Amino acid sequence: ANLDQQLIASNKDKTETKDENDKMDRVQRKNSSFFEALMNSLNSVLGAGILSVPNSFISVGLVPSLILIFIMAILSYVASIINVKLNLKYDSSGFDEIVEKLMGKVGSISYSVITIIFLWAGLVAFTIIAGDTLISWFAFGGIDISPFKYRSVAILIYSIIIPIALSIPKSFKIIGIFSTFSIGFIFFYAIASIVKVCQIVPQYGISPTVKIAHFDI
Numbered sequence: 001a002n003l004d005q006q007l008i009a010s011n012k013d014k015t016e017t018k019d020e021n022d023k024m025d026r027v028q029r030k031n032s033s034f035f036e037a038l039m040n041s042l043n044s045v046l047g048a049g050i051l052s053v054p055n056s057f058i059s060v061g062l063v064p065s066l067i068l069i070f071i072m073a074i075l076s077y078v079a080s081i082i083n084v085k086l087n088l089k090y091d092s093s094g095f096d097e098i099v100e101k102l103m104g105k106v107g108s109i110s111y112s113v114i115t116i117i118f119l120w121a122g123l124v125a126f127t128i129i130a131g132d133t134l135i136s137w138f139a140f141g142g143i144d145i146s147p148f149k150y151r152s153v154a155i156l157i158y159s160i161i162i163p164i165a166l167s168i169p170k171s172f173k174i175i176g177i178f179s180t181f182s183i184g185f186i187f188f189y190a191i192a193s194i195v196k197v198c199q200i201v202p203q204y205g206i207s208p209t210v211k212i213a214h215f216d217i
Helices: 002-029 034-046 048-060 062-090 095-140 148-161 172-204
Strands: none
Touching: 034 062, 034 172, 048 062, 062 095, 095 148
């Protein structure tokens, strides 16, 4: 009887400890507001890749580009819903934790390695895009930094100030601030593009070089 009571008391203590740990985990994970989470989510969905949209319009034409953007919007929405539902179902704080619960430790490690490779490649690509943007900005000011040595220095300084610096903070609040600025600039970019179209089209019309659809290798 004493042994049974000790086992019951021990199990009760373990259950209470587990509940306390679960509560602590939930409290620790709850470190971002709705607005911060929204900005981080929008930033991850939109990203700097939006800067390459005009080039894709040139490559494949107006109609296919609009169709592709529509398809990507649907896929992004579906992927976001799947992500949210999996997080709620498995009470997880991120992809790595979901993968570990679904595929075990090996799956989690494999996912982490693939994610690091993907993020490294993305960071390099976005840095190149930013470097081209810097060249155009300096060109507006009458400064030519297109030669390799000047471009390399400009990209290095930019990388240290923004992309590399932003990979250090672990606080969603800090990252959320930069995500908010990023989303603001993206909306500014979109509004500026619309304004330029409204200025140019009435005056010059649509250029005969505009492609409706273009398919080749």
